[in-house]
Amino acid sequence: MSNAAQPVWDHAESAPQRTALHGTAGQSWSYAALRDHASTVAARLRAAGIGAGERVLLIAPSVPEFVAAYYGVLSIGAIAVTANTMAPAPELEYIGTDAGISLVIGWHAVSPAPAVAAAAVGVPYWELQRELAGLTAEDLTAEGLATDEVTAVAPVPAPADADTDDTAAILYTSGTTGRPKGAMLTHGNLHACASIYQRIHRLGPDDRAGIALPLFHVYGQACILATTMRVGASLSLLPRFDPHEMLAVIRDRRLTTTAGVPTMWNALLHAAGDADPADFASLRLASSGGASLPGEIKRAFEERFGCTILEGYGLTETTGSATVQVAGRPVAVGSVGAPIPDCEIAVRSLDGAELAPGEIGEVHVRGPVVMKGYWGRPEATAEVLHDGWLATGDLGRIDDAGELHIVDRKKELVIRGGYNVYPREVEEVLYEHPDVVEAAVIGVPDAHYGEEVAAAIALRPGASPDAAALRAWAKERLSAYKVPHLVAFVDTLPKGATGKILKRAIDRSLFESSTTDSTAG
Template sequence: MSNVADAVFAHAFSEPDRVAVRASGREVGFGALRDAAASVAARALRAGVAPGDRVLLVAPSIPEFVAAYYGLHAAGATLITVNVMATTPEIAYVVEDADVSLVVAWHETAGAAEKASAAHGLPFWSLPPLDEWDVSDRVKAPVDLPDDATALIIYTSGTTGRPKGAQLPISAIAGIVDAAEHVLEFDEDDRTGTALPLFHVFGQIMVMHLAISFGTVVSLLHPFDPRKLVEMIRDDELTIVSGVPTMWIAVLHAAGDATPEDFSRLRLATSGGASLPVEVIGAFEEKFGTRIREGYGLSETCGWATSAPLGAEPKVGAVGRAIHGVDLEIRDLDGSPVPTGEVGEVWIRGPIVMTGYWNRPEANADVLRDGWLRTGDLGTLDEDGDLRIVDRLKDLIIRGGYNVYPSEVEEVLYAHPDIVEAAVVGVADARYGEEVGAVVVLRDGAVLQPGALRAWAKERLSAYKVPRLFHVVDALPKGPSGKILKRALDRDALVGTGVAAGAR
């Protein structure tokens, strides 16, 4: 029996004054974090939240997120976290799909969540600043749950259908902590930090939860500002910092005349979400005195599966080896292992793998096979077991570390009265890794007004999902069955298209 919030209570008992979270000049000790979380748990239990009930949390990367997160876990809830940029329809979809019983949101970004909860007749809690919380009524300890109880449902666009909720049990999250103990060599003097969003599995589990689990302080930055992140690494004397390629590129430009001596305690920088250019890795090492180590993982594996060993020189272009307790195989389309060095689909097995997608038996039968997870990614393994990601089996776009599912965007575009056909694709972009591009066919006589179209789409999609590049064609290429052939689209025609002007 266990609970994701156990570490908060344990560290608060042994070292209540030890700093747990830093953000915007604020410091929250483990004792204060425990009290705040325990008050949330008490309120949730009074409200009738039962173990396994799904609760939606919408908040930025701030101490209030951390306190609410562990408080809801302490009550035994299954937590769902979504982007603060999510629109009312996007939140409503998750609320309906997961049969959510309570919605909790940070007061400054609560509009869409409050509307979605009201539309479904659900109770809604607005989170005020932490110093306004009433912590007089608190639970003494987290609710004990079976190790296989679902702690999180992380909605991931994946590559087919509407977003699916990956169910992550307590045991899988514990498996990440166990692997980190073997791989990352945490000690009590470490100081971690990030500007990653905590709603995402990378920031939530791989940064926040690992820091809390090992009793180390985590510094949070919201919103992302490259200059402020450089200052946070220096001023908070971070030893571990995590981000995605777009962040590292921006940080390098913001570092100015800084030297490695300014970041003397930094021992580890980690990157995920997309491939990191070789030039960026070299420039970061020269400026910050440490080499960025790339890793690989999915929402379905709690955000982690491979990592470059600390004692070995990371290989450029590789994302490391299977972490402790995890097995990797490269298989062909028939599910048979391929020889070393050959390209195939990445399969993963281990305690970190999800138990399945929420209410998606057909999808589960497709991706979960005898304890193995089919990732949908193409890669190779070399003789040392280092993984290289070659491509994606499907059309998932990764823009600045965020997954963008083309069909979801296409579905919205098709609802526009002037659009007859639409195909959404990723276009290489120096800043974001990939940019979202849309090739569209208009009804006769219609004229595309990009500003109005973007504003229209932004009401229905998170900002990072809205296409920045548009190209109008007379017809989309199709196969014999009438299926649109995205591989036949001219992506070069999207680059620098006039309709994208000023779209950042």
């Protein structure tokens, strides 16, 4: 198995002038240029004494320079530890200490947090700048980026050899319980993910991809970046999501494929206005992940843009992939597709017994995309990995066609008066309301029922908040115990770096003044 950086060098050799990356403000790199930039970073790392297996913390937005630094790290056999650009210094310090990093590389426009964290951990800090990352092989010096001393270095002619099980990247999970854990993704994991998506979506070098997803997250890093580099296509990057800017990229770059999360598709729908659908005629495929995609948003987007949205399911621990819908194959409502090639899905009860189709239990995944384990945490690894099977912590069911339906997170299940309420089911209904733009359903403590169903709602501009009317509308479509009896209206819901709604960040005090419909049962 070759190094996960190898495709960049291969395409630079076979098609050096083919476009690899588009950034903002007209920035464009060929595959030859990307290889030279990555080789520059790799050479500087070697000159600084960074060797195979050492961890480098990389904090940068979705810009071409991130890609150069990332593949520069991987190409020498070192391990890229990627982190959120919005992470405060204490969080970066925790990651750096936990991973035992040797160096921090931070984008020049990011807050001082990376430099502060580097100092706290006691490792060097390199500032990644556009003009520095843009140096060519003819100007290989460590000036500015590597050390204060100017040291002549030689280019890296090819990526170092890597075994399938060698760790390529460590991505820290969100840490909804306890401190975040670093999922170790191997060179084999990254190759497998890219190869699988290349086959499923029939991607080739003539495709033009574009995203506003963060590359420090598994979705952008593995599912999109690694796949695009493998096939030798071009990738347009937006460092932050703005629906109007994304629409412009789709139109101006004539994208054939894009990827995002449900909140992005919803925002694009509202931003499109009366735009001419012909502007998006080149777009044939949109991949959705990161969270469940409400059926109403999927239908509206496909009708508006004339483009198929294929939903998939995966975790950081499965290199972002586990199941996916396939173009041309009928999709059952609520399905996230069948297992990706070479992978297996099982739904198990709490005692580990495999359940029959239609029964709800914990989803388990086995295959070449499953992580190596959690960095430095053998006990935590043993809790979720058994005989190659990963226990995901998600509740789901497999239908008669073999497709997976995610019901909810185990920890997000609401138990109201002894009845199980799956927030996703309720949210699907709420998104059908014409005034609802965003919805998140959670459980809040209740003296009588144990937990009460609560919904935080963002309405379309001009809509009037009316909790009683919304509850009455929902009661016509849901069993009474599933109706969100506590409703709070907000301007927008809290979101993570990918745009995924963060339920744990919803202020529970919002519901203190909300009234409960005592007749709901």
